[in-house]
Each structure stands twice: as C-alpha cells, then as structure tokens.
Amino acid sequence: MTKCGDMTGPVTMQSVAKAAGVSPMTVSNTFKYPERVQEETRRRVREVAAELGYIPNHAAGNLASGQSRVIGAVIPSIKNSSFYKYVRGMQDAAAEDGYELVLKLADTKRHETAAIRTFIGLRVAGLTLVGKEHEDQAVDLLRKTGVPVVETWVHGDPLDMAVGYSSAAATRAMVDHLVAVGCRRIGFVGYAGDVAGRYTERLPAFEQRMSEHGLAPDLCHLADEADGFGAGPKALEALCRMDMSIDALLCPTDIVAAGVLFECGRRGWKVPERLAVAGWGDYEIASEISPQLTTVQPNAYEMGRGAIEMVIARASGLEPEDSVRNTGFEVVARASTDNAGSDAA
Amino acid sequence: MTKCGDMTGPVTMQSVAKAAGVSPMTVSNTFKYPERVQEETRRRVREVAAELGYIPNHAAGNLASGQSRVIGAVIPSIKNSSFYKYVRGMQDAAAEDGYELVLKLADTKRHETAAIRTFIGLRVAGLTLVGKEHEDQAVDLLRKTGVPVVETWVHGDPLDMAVGYSSAAATRAMVDHLVAVGCRRIGFVGYAGDVAGRYTERLPAFEQRMSEHGLAPDLCHLADEADGFGAGPKALEALCRMDMSIDALLCPTDIVAAGVLFECGRRGWKVPERLAVAGWGDYEIASEISPQLTTVQPNAYEMGRGAIEMVIARASGLEPEDSVRNTGFEVVARASTDNAGSDAA
C-alpha cells in the first residue's frame, strides 16, 4: 500500500523470502507444511506474504509435485436450474477436502471433448462429466491419460466411475404412477438433440412399461432441447394431431412440462382433469407453478457430492470400493396428476 | 491402444519427441508454431502425439512463457437462466481468440474472494466478475497482482474495466413505461441479500423517478434472493398489507415476477387489469408465461462478449481505449403491463 508494488514485478516465493528474511524453502514450508516451521517465523512469513499479495503459483506447484487440488466439472448447460443442486453438491464436497471446483460449459459433445482436453491440459486432479455418451476421441484421451473421471446422472457401465440413478427405472415408476391415477392414453415427450445421452433410456423403458400395462405406447414425440418452454406447446400439438383422446403427458424436463401447462391455460384445458402432466427434475418451478407439477426428484445434491468424493478417493490413490454409486430418485406426486382419471375413468 | 501405456508414465513432450524421432523443440513448435515445422514432420508428430494421448502441460507452458490462454469467470449463481446468454457470449468471444473460459460459482462475496484467489493461483490471463461490490481483501489482491479484470452487469466506476448497463436508467425507463400505461400506485420489489450489488441502484432511482412523476414511492419491499419464485407471493402480500390499491409491481427478476403472476392466478386477479407486473432480465420464462411479461432486456450476450474482448485486449498488452463499455438495455413491453390502466383510470 505504502509504495508502488508494480515496480517489483510479480510476487514470487523468493521475493516473499527476501522480504521476510528467510530462505525460499521456509516460505514454501510455511504454506505447505506449517507444522515444520516455528510459529514466530511462520507468522512473519504469513504477514509479509499477505502484505505483498502473494498467492502461490499453482502452475509451478502442479509442475513440481505432479499433483493438483483442482477438479474440473463439465456441465452441459446453465440454461435452467437443473444443475444447480448438483453443482452445489460438488462444490461443498470439494471444499470439505480442500479441493477447488472449476466448471466448463459444453453444450455439444464436441465441446465436451474440448473441455476435457482443457482440463487435462491443466492437469486437474480429476473430472466429472454428465451422461455416458462421449466422442470416441474423448474416451480415448481419458483412457490414455488415466485421469480419475466420474460420469454422473447415469447408472451403470462406467468409463471409470459413475454416480446417478436409472432413468429407465424412473420412467417406469412414472408410468406406473400415471396409470395408478387413472390415465390410459399416455403420451411421451423425449429430446431429439440428445446432448448428454441422459434421455436415451427413457423411450424404450416407456414403451416396455406401457406394454406391460396393456397400453399402447404409440403417442411419442421428440422435442428440440433448444426450445426450452416452447417445446411444450409444440409437443402437445404434435401429439394431439395423433390422438385427441390423449389424457397424460410425460415430459423430459419440468421446463417442457411448464410449457405444456402454459399451453393448457391458453387452450382452457383443465389440468389434470383434461390432461395430466408430469415433469422431470424437480426444478424450483415445479412446486411454484399452478397446478404444482408431479415430477421425478433425482437427488442432485447427493449426486454431486458423490461424484466429487469418488474423484478425490481415486486421486488420493485409494481405490473407492464402489466405482458405481446409485443415488436413487423419487416420484413426487403433485396436483398436475392428482386423481387425473377420477372423473374421466 | 496396442500396448499398455501406463508403464511409460505420464506422456511428455520428450516422450513424444523420442517416439516421433525428433527433438523436443520440434514437438513444441508443431503445436505452437506449426508453420515453422515441415508438413511431413508435423504430420508425424501430430500422429504420434494423438496415439500417445499427449496433451501439452498447461502448467509447464504457463510457467515457461509467463502467459496463459485461460480466462476465469466468477458467476454468482446458476439457479436460473439469468447468466446463460452472458456466459455464452463470454465463451464465444474467448473461443474466437483461442482462449479458454473456465467458471467458478460464488454465491457470496466471501466465496467470490476465494474464487478470485483460485484463479490468480492458476495465473489466468484475466478474469471477469459480476457486480461492483467486493470484499476489501479481493480488491487489494486484484490491485496488487494487476490481473486484467472486468466487472460486468454494472456501468461506470470500475476497479479496472467494466461493461454493462445502468440499472438506474433501466429502473427509470420502467417507471416511465408503467406510468405511460396508466399505473399510479406502483410497488417496488428489491433484493435484501444483495450478493453482487447489482440491485443497489434501483431503489433510489425508483424513488426519484416516482417523485418526478408526482407519485408516492412508498410501496417498497425487499425480498430474499434465496426465495426464488416464492419471493413473488411474499412481496405481493406485504405490499397489499400496505395499500390494497396497488396497481403495478416492479420486480427485481422475471422469476419473482413469474411468482407474482402465479399468485395472481391463485387470487383470481387479472393481469394487467387488476395489477400490472414487470420483470427484469428477459429470461426465457418471460415470453412463455401467460400473460407474457414486460421486462428489461439487458443484452447479456453482448455484455459477455465485451467482457472477454476487454480482458483479452489488456492481456495482450494493448490498452483498450474504453475501460468502461455500455451495452445498454431495452424495456420489452408485453401483455403483463399492456394498457394496464385503460379501464381503471
């Protein structure tokens, strides 16, 4: 503060050492192994470091030790709140073990590969991905470098490790719920531009379960992920053109479901009497919109925590006993499907 | 693929060089200055590098060159879509100039400081922050290290550089709009837990402009940012307790405004006849909800682009001629305020 620090160039360990009247080694120890340095010395070094605004150069440390306290997370989107709790979980778990979480957005698989490249270039301690579908190139890279990597929001068959829940099981549970409340002509909305492959299991699961209930799984529509809310009206229109007697809609996200609710409002359709609507993800809007949305609650916070715990375990050298972790899900029944078929059945 | 690569240890420039039968320098040049290397050699090096899964060690490069191609962005939240376009703009601008954008979430000022610390530790080329309020410690650090830093979503008075729009001007424009459509008892909703300081300018601007219109700026309520949609109903209730004749509501975000619309639906209030509602941010929901929301559109994409352009300009050594850039805003008038006072006035 007193004198212009710009003249001295970048603040390095050496400069701190000189200013504190100790050797560079002592500065290093002060930060990395405080117990090795006498309290008085340590205090002085810390003080000088703070005054100079010294921050250890992570790049140099990484290079010298071959270790890193940074974990990279690749996220498909921040367009809606779907990943909010997930990221919170990752942040919290990382912070507890003294790791840093940095994010990169990747809305296509090509960008995902680029993000993985960047993180590996940074020599992060490990990374988390969303979904199980990746470019061959990315898989190859991950295999060859051997970075700890966790695939999230999926269950089973991991590249390295995985944490999440079964979308197929959740789809079946949701079909069961809709059938239980009296729906028969149930429509399915999926995503066409399937960025992360988190949706691919759902359609087959839907078709199978519908058949097991003796119902026809013919009302299916693929929406465009980029449409957001707008996908709802489009899907509803497409499915109505197939069969006006449709009485329920299973949507890929709460956003699409909300779009459907808005459209029902415009059409004057009562929900759930005319059409039961189910979402997915338990976003905040699900419990705020009228009527409240029935949805799949995926335990995103726990998933995020689990992912980071697994990465750290592997980065620390100890093999985590479970390379696949199931964080489960829950069908949250709300007004949008409540007794849907009560007067129609 | 053919043989187990784990035996060879980490893949380095040397190992690639040896495998390709060239010197390490040639490998370096192949990636950094491809034109300096003959095509045939370059091709072979690239091939070997790909086969070995070699990725240049950014830490080493950073250390050797003192430069970085990574820019850090601190984002307050991904709870809703407010920063989606902003981040897209940053990503696109960074990619165009061969930079990488990495994100860190910081929902409090303390976390913001920690994030800044991490990024400086990584020796990023520069960083972007949201808002103009930071901990003293953070300001001190930024000053001392001299990293290029852009404050965004604000206008004027920067630490180093700034890009955004004037919330005060937008507030005045929105008040003018509400008055123009016939509203007189206009309520204001702000945020109490003001994380990034992006909201502080609004209340004074509201009070002043209302007075200039000869209207009483007495209907003000501070909501909790953590409440999301739920803040809408709470705010409406609080303001109605002050004065039931309230005829318009200016909300801090489209989320809060949507919450108000949901509540109006529950109360059977017509929007905008009984209550005109204005949001802020032009989130996707604003144009999807019924009625569509009047809102402030902040040119977030351009703001993101501008931020990165400024960071890169400074990181490249050339002083950007404008250290403060105004990306403006627009009041988007939609049904939620359309002719609000037409039958009431």
Next chain:
DNA sequence: TTTCCGGGTTCCACGGAAACG
C-alpha cells in the same frame, strides 16, 4: 539443436540446542 530458465516441491544436508552418559 542446445541451453537455460521460470516458480515451487521433494529430498537431504546442515547446524544449533537440548539431553544424555
């Protein structure tokens, strides 16, 4: 192509102080 260098870490050597025979 060679050489050196960047900033920090690992490993080990050094030297003073206290404890012991």
Next chain:
DNA sequence: CCGTTTCCGTGGAACCCGGAA
C-alpha cells in the same frame, strides 16, 4: 564437565515440463 547423540528448524540442489533465444 565435556563429548556425543538426538531432534528439529532451516537452507541448498536437483528437478518437474515446455518456451525463448
């Protein structure tokens, strides 16, 4: 009492990988 061992805080040298000359 003095020499020796032990302990512990500190400092020195080699090295991590890639870039510049």
